[in-house]
Amino acid sequence: MPSARKIDLIAFDADDTLWHNEHYFRLTEKRFTELLAGYAEPEHLLDRLLQAERRNIHQYGFGIKGFTLSMIETALTVTGNTVPSSVIAEILKSGRDMLAHPVNPLPHVHETLEDLAGRYQLVLITKGDLFDQERKLAQSGLGDLFDGVEIVSTKTVETYRTIFTAMGAEPGAAVMVGNSLKSDIVPALEAGAWAVHIPYEITWALEHHDETPTDEKFRTIRDMGELGGVLAEIG
Incomplete structure (x- = not known):
């Protein structure tokens, strides 16, 4: 009997979502x-x-x-x-x-990803330098928990739609989790996905976004430990 849950895939930003940057x-x-x-x-x-x-x-x-x-x-x-x-x-x-800086995962990241792995498709979607992002992922100890890793030059509506489709998920059955409203949240919502914002204590000036989304698929949580509750609410 097919699953009645809404979500098949969860995508995560890396810097300042999974670890300090x-x-x-x-x-x-x-x-x-x-x-x-x-x-x-x-x-x-x-x-x-x-x-x-x-x-x-x-x-x-x-x-x-x-x-x-x-x-x-x-x-x-x-x-x-x-x-x-x-x-x-x-x-x-x-x-x-x-x-060469150390990679320090943020609170509740490792245990949350371990809990979700195998129950959902997990994909990392991050901007930045290829070698540096690969280094940080390897040092984080989180790499084996992801079904896919996408290091992109920018995050747009088309970026998310392309990645979700390649992973075999409709945008409406995907959740994007990240700290940047501008890059992680707004374009993912516009692509048709759900989006969960985890604010970080510092936001780079070029990532500032003044307007809080009002989309019904938008959620905000304090840390990764609250993600499971959001997924349970979405269904």
């Missing part, structure tokens, strides 16, 4: 402002850095490598191309340190 960017930005303290105030430096990231994201994509290149560009700009080579070396070291 944005925290390391903020620490590196602080170090960046310290390195260039003699040239500009921290707020000015961070504003120029954000402008560089916004310009460069279509060329460099999301992730640490693009962030590091944007820091170097900003350092050259604010110093009139006179930034000492020692500062450039420190910026590069900061980027390497980020690429």
Whole structure:
């Protein structure tokens, strides 16, 4: 007899949904402002850095490598191309340190995924650098719990529809779980899926989204430990 439940597939964002990530960017930005303290105030430096990231994201994509290149560009700009080579070396070291940072899963992530694996199809859908995202997934110890892993350049309505279809699920039978309203929640809802928002303590400026969705398929929870209750409610 076929199952009467509504959900067949659960998709998860990675950074700041399964493990800490944005925290390391903020620490590196602080170090960046310290390195260039003699040239500009921290707020000015961070504003120029954000402008560089916004310009460069279509060329460099999301992730640490693009962030590091944007820091170097900003350092050259604010110093009139006179930034000492020692500062450039420190910026590069900061980027390497980020690429080696430990992977710390967020509360209730591992046990929740273990509980859901085998009962639903689980797929990871994340933006970022291919090698870095693969590294973090491997170090997290979560990789074997997923039926599929998709590392994409952007998250759009078409991105979600394509992945859900490839996994054999209709959008209406899929749930997207993530911390970013802009990338994880809104386009998934527009694709016809359910969406569960788990806010993270820090949101990157380019991921800000001011309007809270009113879609009946939208839910917000405090942490991954509450996901099971939402799935039970959906059916």
